[in-house]
Amino acid sequence: MNTESNADSDVSLPTAEKPRRRWLTVLLGVLIFAGGFATGAGFTIIAAVHRLQYAIHHPEEAPARIAARLHRKLGLDETQQSEVEAIVAKHQAALAVIRREFQPKVMAQLEQIRDEISQVLTEPQREKWIQMFDDVRDRWLPPMPQADSKKPNV
Numbered sequence: 824m825n826t827e828s829n830a831d832s833d834v835s836l837p838t839a840e841k842p843r844r845r846w847l848t849v850l851l852g853v854l855i856f857a858g859g860f861a862t863g864a865g866f867t868i869i870a871a872v873h874r875l876q877y878a879i880h881h882p883e884e885a886p887a888r889i890a891a892r893l894h895r896k897l898g899l900d901e902t903q904q905s906e907v908e909a910i911v912a913k914h915q916a917a918l919a920v921i922r923r924e925f926q927p928k929v930m931a932q933l934e935q936i937r938d939e940i941s942q943v944l945t946e947p948q949r950e951k952w953i954q955m956f957d958d959v960r961d962r963w964l965p966p967m968p969q970a971d972s973k974k975p976n977v
Contacts (some may be wrong), residue, residue, distance in 0.1 A: 880965050886912040932961060
């Protein structure tokens with residue numbers, strides 16, 4: 824009988840397979856998807872902000888850009904597109920006059936905000952605050968071009 828028990832021990836019994844970890848696969852899939860979504864959203868926001876800041880800093884390109892967009896969206900012909908561009912350029916000049924009138928008041932208010940907040944900060948905080956404030960202001964509120972200055976056509 825002793826030899827029979829040794830024979831039985833040599834035969835290996837089938838082992839149960841480990842259960843597949845589907846939850847781990849699903850979790851990794853969701854994490855990869857979320858990471859891709861966050862990356863895509865971040866790049867989209869960066870691109871949109873960059874385009875918006877470019878448009879703010881280059882208002883002279885607005886009439887052509889607006890006319891081209893309306894040409895694509897509305898199917899304007901060349902005559903309509905040139906008329907739309909002329910209309911936008913004319914009104915853009917009037918808007919620039921209004922902006923020149925009110926921008927000093929806006930800038931004065933922004934300076935008051937900067938200075939009043941500076942008064943409640945410590946010196947290191949104040950230096951950092953002023954740098955941050957000036958950077959944001961310069962990025963989003965570029966200085967107005969002078970009324971008489973025009974870019975030469977090169």
